[in-house]
Amino acid sequence: MATLHPSTLSHLPTAIEQPGYNRDTTEIGIVHLGPGAFHRAHQAVYTEQALAEGGNWQICGVSLRSDTLKQALAPQDNLYTLMIVDREPAVSIIGSLKEVLVLKDDRQTVMARMCAAQTCIISLTITEKGYCLDSQDCLDLSHSDIQYDLSHPQTPRSAIGLLTAALAQRMEEKRSELTIISCDNLPHNGEKLKAAVLAFAQQQNPALATWIDTQICFPDTMVDSITPASHSGLEATAQQATGLHDSWPVQREAFTQWVIEDNFSGPRPAWEKYGVVFTHDVQVFEKAKLRILNASHSALAYIGSLAGFETVFDAISNTTIKAYIEQLLQQEILPTIAENADLTPQHYAQAILKRFENPHIRHLLAQIAWDGSKKLSPRILDTVRDNLAASRPIDMLCTVVAAWIVFVASQAKAKHPLTDPLAEALYSMAARHANAITAFATELLADKRIFAELVDHQIFRNTTLNKVTLLAECDAQTVLAKIDTLLR
Template structure:
């Protein structure tokens, strides 16, 4: 099939049977969304939701803006913005996404980006620029020493950062009396919308206090949560898409079938009907974040460390191990769920079952080693909060101690085999692990002395220490 048709508007209809096509006339849709940072996750996630929405409301097509690289534009422009989304499940499905109708490269054509941001039809700007793209300081505010922010404050009409583009777009709307667009951050950063609004307002205050006051009063920056595993595109996916669709696609996207988008319900009356296409609108984003952090991420970390110790490489392999499958289920149902209060719109039992089903998806090769990175930073948020609450409530903590002990064993294993530790505390962890002897009491004590990981009140709690020592010893015997 080397001479297969390239995916584009004129060839789209030639796709093989079973491929889902855009359910709308692309010649009759208009841009209502500007997206900054159109990487794989955006095209697998937000663009997928807007693709469904366009079948009901033609006003919400996307102008995608790459802030640095022309790679997405170069791949999608010959395809008229079309690409294939492979949804990986027991039965993989293929869908041609048509919601992106324009791709701009900001450094090549800033006026075109400004025109889109200032257009009356643009009512939402979404972002997937990674946490670094928010240019925040360690305290969480705008990092005025960041090179991009230094540049943009000196040259506010010629921005290079996401913050700079957002402010310049809002400034142009302010000058002509247009309402501000809603700014929807879609990166996994706690209180992302609130932090972004604070950074944007702080930036604006440096160049125009009146503009800053308008953004503060009128701007809508909802907090959000997004979730869907999106493996990287490779030649194997391109070949698979070619076989399934009959069309050659330069940059198809793949993700698990599960997808979640939670948005704080402050978008206002002129917002798109995202709830109608499966988005959760809520007044408690933190409740969803907490459930994800503890049920999904906490169990993920547990499977990572225990799975590696039992010789597994992927989440699928780990959860296929009966011992670890039972540990994950019991941890989720008996230890973590009781610490959560379900926000409106979330069924904790169903959510937990969905997570376990995701872990059992054979089409997703999620490496345990990757999940195991940065354990010193992740475990305090993913496990210790749950464990501390369980202690305070007088509930058992034996299972909750397992991921902590498994992490200690994992670090010691990596050091003993000379493998690299990927962690901000790598040097310290190597020193601690090198001094370990395998005796639970002394080894655990050395790890618990890491004050940046284990709070003193917890590290000196005899019930906690005993539980970790017991789990550590048992993991050494297994």
């Protein structure tokens, strides 16, 4: 079986789209930190389309840790297959990713790319934990990676340290035509990224912080497209569709959305011609996505896992869980989101449920459950805060928090790995209360790193503890029965 490569593109079936521009003569204009599956199925695809309009906008992907992607795509000249898995499936070959670098192995080249005059955009998908923020969403100066980077400014290992190092060099070279775009699920992501970079720069050189503040734009963004993790079966499916072997194809649903604050320091691709929305108010889209899509995802991840389901489709196909999600949305989430000319929350929520019911997407609940200690605040706790302030109910929201607590306890008890920036602390806490879930929940709910000022809110604490008691020590069927008792 031939491998996907520029020399084998002529073997593709004619129905499969492939790069319509000259990859050899098109230069890099974007450096992307964290070229995982979501970036390759989302931003890289918008850029692939925009390259048809001309311009040097190919992407240099920089992995901050692993060389796995580089090893997989290098023999393919960084081409890869995009599988749209939906009611109307589609297959295309993406060529916008021109090279993949690994920070620890290619540090000099990474810096050269980030500081090059033709690089006008640096974008990021590094997940919430990659920003090294504390519970107040400020740069955590005590974070081990930040401490290391402050002590080793020439060899940073965090995204914040790396960005600051590149910006310091660009200041020296008077290259300010650069926009830094966060594409992670963080409210006010550009604002928070800028604040983190400024806080880091202030520790090193106040003049650098001033230059960044006045010269470099960090637009807020909202991104959306369900992108399940790749798996070995996907390789076989892609190979069957293309007739070529691809070591790391990606898949996503047909729906895709990218909203960017119209705030740039220099040029950009013609993304707007291919569906990207440029606006001065990203927050309305961002808030709806975090509170409707992402919150529902987290609810499905923790409650669905406790109920024995494996995927979003499996969980939402259960009538009890679907009824719970609908009630969560209608009673406790949608009342916190105002309708405006750009967005009707009720219609958006209905569309989200339809997307969850896509049988062709195997979006693993275990994947969504990652990094719960970081995801709870923007997805669930901010809505809790709004409802408490307005004297609205929080029972369904607290059930999600309780399900996360019981999920963590069950993972610890079974000695299963937990992917979370606080995994070590969570497991130590669980070990101290191995046979006392209420004691574990009580200590966890007092952790200000996760719950901030809510640790002192008795209604929130008591409601969550009540739901922990409801869900604890239950088998899968009992979990469903207990959830059913909450419905009204």
